[in-house]
Amino acid sequence: MNLSDFLNQSCATLNHSSQLSELILSIAEAGKQIAALVAKGKLAGVSQQLNSINVQGEAQMQLDISSHDIFIDCLSSTKVVFGAVSEELASPHYFSDHIPDAPYLVCFDPLDGSSNIALDGVVGSIFSILPAPPNAVRSDEIFLQQGIGQIAAGYVLYGPATMLVISAGAGTHAFTLDPDTKVFELTHPDLKIPAHYPEFAINASRQRFWEAPMQQYIADCLAGEEGVRQCNFNMRWMASMVADIHRILMRGGVFLYPKDHQVTDRAGRLRLLYEVSPMGMLIEQAGGKASTARASVLDLQPLQIHQRVPAILGSINEVDLIEQYHQS
Template structure:
């Protein structure tokens, strides 16, 4: 037993490595580099307005800087992205990186050795919450790089979620946490700021199969597909409805925070495909958000889906591809998939304007 009474992230990774005697140790070192980037981001987030990095990033021509996603970049978005790049580029573990904030993949500079893994990440999820001091986080995924000396390409990153070697997120809230899966369940670590170490505090996290809590942005209800509207309406009907139980509805606008709540106590999160913007088949990024969170949820016994089928089976076609996502307690996600698979009944007429309406002729 460690002197602190808890296992450090380093000790945990050493134990995991012992399951594979031929392992080189590069994978463990990469995870520790990612953890270091998360510590640096946690420090900047924790300083709040004192750090001088609140607000929108200024572009080259003045005005707000817009990233490849068409979103306004926060100063902390840019700083967090830079931490991930600078801390992970030099160790010799990576062949390249891809970030939500960068249009193209980031190859490892020629000055550093090239490794056998790829790192994809959302450096600061929920960054719209920064200025109001709400929970944000970082999401990351590790893939195997193709063998050989060929120049890195976008196609190298287009791997289905089931191909992930590891995935995790850091949560910057009242405490800083790192939640990680290396393909053998999900474990949570809390940052001991005095020691500067992530300590194992939440071993073998599990998503309960059933829940009475769901999270969705209800302001988009007019754009939802019929199966999603049916599911939400049934939840809102409570004990008197077809579900015969009351549900709580949540929405934090930070997927890391939503995922952590579900990993801690169960629930279901919905950011489904809708008709708000026909050019986008969803809102969340497949590589940077849906795949790593889906990997964690399924490693913890939950289910992650597009609403139609497992998200980890989706074959990416673009680096910044978007997708609808539903994840959490297995029974609820399976219900949503079933609703999508069932034939859809014709839409009911609006009662205000039907034959026997309030506006009778």
């Protein structure tokens, strides 16, 4: 089944408007265009670092800007999006040519893990689709919605194969882009994360800045079968949230970007609206769990559009255990 057929069937089953199918197809088209740029790498002149800094205080790559522009153009073509929040913009972007009462808002990270581009590493795009309130007005507040209210979420992974992973509230499903037909085909329907898998993804160089419960959890994992866990764990870290979450969706484990004492002006590293919430929806729709270590990610009430939060996502038994470490 290709993506278009899947969406038409899913929207009808879930009582979603056909406009949602149109919107997700536009995001898939953005993914195809970005995949082509990623594949060309330095040949396309998009892999160099620019002198500009984004709202996050991070140096921008040319591919960050190009990916953002592609997303905006594809979203604009649907006319069903009132406004969008992007990692690359300090304020929301509003579409002046949208239809009356355009039903959707989109939050997106156009190129997650862009520092990997210079190394030909895996990168991706993340998106969240939210309902636009009736008679929406241009303000940050309309985007400040709990993750539980997302209509759909997903990411596009640019790796050896280009893959689109989505959920519209009835499971998490993965599609692979056929390089010959340029069509996304359903290859991994209804992904399921095992309740336990002995593997974790974390930036271990930050260990000295973690809270004591997180330090203890990782120490217990590293102690292996001789320790209290009585199990040998592997560690993986791709420096791309899309790549690490994709591995967990495919085989299990837990992704951790915990609270960090070195960064006193924010609670975490990852952005709630366009990184943690959409990934949390995908994980939970696949039978996993999404937490900050103290609260459900999807229940958090955002306070600002670029808000950062801790993120613990993956196999439900491991996330439950990490929450127990923090409670005690």
